[in-house]
Amino acid sequence: MNRLRLHLATAVFIAGSVFASSVAAETCPSFLDHDQRKLHSNETINLCDIAAGKPLLVVNTASHCGYTGQFEGLQSLHNRYADEGLVVVGFASDTFRQEADSEEEAANVCFINFGVTFTMIAPSAVTGAGANPVFRNINQQSEPPRWNFTKYVIDARGNVIRSFPSSVGPDDPELIKAVESVL
Numbered sequence: 001m002n003r004l005r006l007h008l009a010t011a012v013f014i015a016g017s018v019f020a021s022s023v024a025a026e027t028c029p030s031f032l033d034h035d036q037r038k039l040h041s042n043e044t045i046n047l048c049d050i051a052a053g054k055p056l057l058v059v060n061t062a063s064h065c066g067y068t069g070q071f072e073g074l075q076s077l078h079n080r081y082a083d084e085g086l087v088v089v090g091f092a093s094d095t096f097r098q099e100a101d102s103e104e105e106a107a108n109v110c111f112i113n114f115g116v117t118f119t120m121i122a123p124s125a126v127t128g129a130g131a132n133p134v135f136r137n138i139n140q141q142s143e144p145p146r147w148n149f150t151k152y153v154i155d156a157r158g159n160v161i162r163s164f165p166s167s168v169g170p171d172d173p174e175l176i177k178a179v180e181s182v183l
Contacts, residue, residue, distance in 0.1 A: 028052035029158025031137035039092055039120035040107035047134070050119065051087040053156050055182035058138065060126040061090045062098035062148040063109040065166075070149050071114035073170030077179065078118040084183045085156075088118040091135065093126045096148050153178040 028048035035044040059074060071090075078088040092099060092106050100106040103122060110116040124132040127144045135144070138152050141160040151164040153175070162178040169175075 027156070029137070031133050031158065034133045036124075036132070036134075037122040039090075039110065039122050040103040041122075045119060045121075047087075047089065047119075051089070054085045054087050055156050055179075056152075056154040057086060057088045057179060058134065058152045058154060059088070059090050060093045060095070060135070060145045060148060060150055061110075061120070062093060062096060063100040063106045065096070065098040065148040067147075067149040067166045068109065069114075070166075070170055071110060071116055075114060075116055075118065077170050077176075081179060081183065086179060086183060089134075090116070090118065090120045091126060091132065092120060092123040093148070094123055095126050095128075095145070098148050099123055151175060153182060155182045 028051070032047035032051055035046050037044050057074070057077060059070075061071070062068065074088055074090065077086070082088075090110070092103075092110075100109060106123070107120075110120050121132075124135075126132065126135040127139065131139060131144075137158075138144075138154075138160055142152060142163045147166045149166040151168065151170070153161045153163075155161050161182055164172070164175050164178075
């Protein structure tokens, strides 16, 4: 009798684990399910761990760009909407030849100069065949970034709802309206 209970308990545990992992898989788009190295760190992050079932604001960034000051506004959006579920993720990139020469310098610009606390991913390509998996998917759903600080509002299911060019700042009413529409 005890063996039967043990087998039933094991079966329930396994079934519960399979159910939990399938629920997590359903709530996280596959293009987010990749380990990405954080900026100036050996630590990696799987965006499913922080963004499954949540809306995102994804931005390609560069440390030596005329739009670098937008880090301040992006941090403000992160502070304002994080409790409502918004996940802001910056992807450092040298695609447009405006990134710092070293990750240490890029990290200083983000974390020290602008006080960024949202997730920043190590430099990677955001356009073309070599684009990282997140931007490959974004580029299929929307237009690829034409310059640094292109912003993409993505709903909890992974659909790009709206994109905004570099010239649209994080405090723009249309961007805020798009963010609020996915919360």
